[in-house]
Amino acid sequence: MKQDVLHLKSPVNWINDPNGFIYYKGKYHLFYQHFPYAPIWGTMHWGHAVSEDLVHWEHKKIALFPTKSYDRNGVFSGSAIEKDEKLYFYYSAVRYLEQDEENIHLSKNDQIETSQAMLISEDGEKFDNWNGKKQIIPVIRDEEIADARDTRDPKVWKEDEKYYMVLGSTYHGKQARVLIFESEDGENWNYKSQCRKETYGHTMECPDLFKIREQYVFVGSPMGIQNDGLEYANQSVCTLAKFDVKTGELSLPDEYQMVDYGGDFYAPQSNLDKDGRRVMIAWMRMPKPVESKDGTQWTGMMCLPRVVGIKNGQVTFEVHPNVKENFEEIDLTKVVLKLKEKQPLWITTTLSEGEELEIGGYEICLEDGKVVGNRERVFADMEGYHVENQTPKVGKSAKLDIFVEENLIEIFVNDGQYVLSHVVYGLGDTLNGKIQKVRVLK
Numbered sequence: 383m384k385q386d387v388l389h390l391k392s393p394v395n396w397i398n399d400p401n402g403f404i405y406y407k408g409k410y411h412l413f414y415q416h417f418p419y420a421p422i423w424g425t426m427h428w429g430h431a432v433s434e435d436l437v438h439w440e441h442k443k444i445a446l447f448p449t450k451s452y453d454r455n456g457v458f459s460g461s462a463i464e465k466d467e468k469l470y471f472y473y474s475a476v477r478y479l480e481q482d483e484e485n486i487h488l489s490k491n492d493q494i495e496t497s498q499a500m501l502i503s504e505d506g507e508k509f510d511n512w513n514g515k516k517q518i519i520p521v522i523r524d525e526e527i528a529d530a531r532d533t534r535d536p537k538v539w540k541e542d543e544k545y546y547m548v549l550g551s552t553y554h555g556k557q558a559r560v561l562i563f564e565s566e567d568g569e570n571w572n573y574k575s576q577c578r579k580e581t582y583g584h585t586m587e588c589p590d591l592f593k594i595r596e597q598y599v600f601v602g603s604p605m606g607i608q609n610d611g612l613e614y615a616n617q618s619v620c621t622l623a624k625f626d627v628k629t630g631e632l633s634l635p636d637e638y639q640m641v642d643y644g645g646d647f648y649a650p651q652s653n654l655d656k657d658g659r660r661v662m663i664a665w666m667r668m669p670k671p672v673e674s675k676d677g678t679q680w681t682g683m684m685c686l687p688r689v690v691g692i693k694n695g696q697v698t699f700e701v702h703p704n705v706k707e708n709f710e711e712i713d714l715t716k717v718v719l720k721l722k723e724k725q726p727l728w729i730t731t732t733l734s735e736g737e738e739l740e741i742g743g744y745e746i747c748l749e750d751g752k753v754v755g756n757r758e759r760v761f762a763d764m765e766g767y768h769v770e771n772q773t774p775k776v777g778k779s780a781k782l783d784i785f786v787e788e789n790l791i792e793i794f795v796n797d798g799q800y801v802l803s804h805v806v807y808g809l810g811d812t813l814n815g816k817i818q819k820v821r822v823l824k
Contacts, residue, residue, distance in 0.1 A: 397682035402462035424487035474534035550586035574630030700798030709821035739815035
């Protein structure tokens with residue numbers, strides 16, 4: 383099923399974390415957590431989508447699903463590498479120690495254990511879930527090394543002729559930790575080190591470690607860092623890091639920056655595009671399902687692909703150039719019509735202190751030097767969620783590239799200095815305020 387829309391959305395029912403994101407044999411492959419039976423979280427499978435340009439996606443058949451005793455309750459998040467022209471997939475395998483008697487897709491009292499497993503695909507199209515799986519890191523019982531329940535989301539890469547794996551974990555449920563494993567062949571793994579950080583919440587999810595030029599960047603999704611009584615306490619962060627490939631030692635600073643300041647963005651995963659740029663995609667959390675024209679419901683979508691960079695000691699995220707190439711400029715008088723037709727738009731403007739822009743009921747302003755996004759009028763009166771978010775200070779003016787779709791608005795500030803993304807519902811067709819240029823998806 384092809385999706386000729388700006389953002390990759392769930393084909394039906396539920397999706398969350400991107401997995402196994404890779405450019406392989408001329409196509410981008412993006413796998414994702416998927417519950418194919420209802421628009422709610424449940425036993426995890428890996429859905430599969432492919433694209434030639436990171437914009438137009440085609441959903442394929444489900445790739446990975448539970449078949450083994452160790453993954454019987456979920457094929458959780460992981461990554462992919464290319465080796466010997468094959469795709470090697472790494473994932474967290476979940477087994478419930480006790481399941482909910484009224485809903486077999488849930489564990490009782492969160493009693494689970496997690497191991498790490500792999501599957502090799504010859505071509506990225508066929509996946510032998512029955513005979514092709516291998517458990518590579520059994521459940522870790524030593525609490526000084528890892529947590530038997532909450533150790534997950536293997537991200538694997540090759541460097542200096544060896545393979546490395548970074549895993550998210552927790553130390554006694556109170557302190558986030560990141561684990562490093564090493565392998566000579568990508569199949570047999572040895573524990574190397576860990577990094578514990580109190581400022582990174584109580585548990586680390588979806589860790590990622592990579593180089594921009596010669597500087598390591600760490601990206602992760604720590605749980606419990608935004609405890610203000612509203613959704614979501616778990617957020618995604620990034621920071622410059624130090625990593626010694628010889629010893630496997632990872633060092634993270636106490637401070638970090640948010641990857642996205644809108645609050646809905648989570649579980650990003652990165653890899654290299656066909657031109658060697660570090661590109662990232664993440665899950666946009668949605669509090670309620672959307673009904674398609676055919677009556678089916680879906681929940682969950684991905685953000686636009688973002689190129690990761692470093693400028694003035696700060697990690698930056700700029701929209702991928704392939705996205706921009708798929709837009710064409712239109713006359714400003716046609717904007718309201720395009721909003722009414724629900725066509726994806728790219729709006730460019732510069733706001734000065736005190737200036738505002740309203741797009742279909744969504745409001746953007748520059749206040750006290752910060753870019754503020756307010757979705758109160760287009761968020762269906764749902765309670766318990768942030769409706770207004772802001773970036774750090776950017777100065778007396780800010781250049782904005784705003785990508786607008788029916789259920790998602792992404793604001794790129796000063797060419798990726800900061801990003802603020804909001805899931806929206808019921809976006810209207812009004813437009814008020816200063817805009818300089820508008821483009822529509824071709």
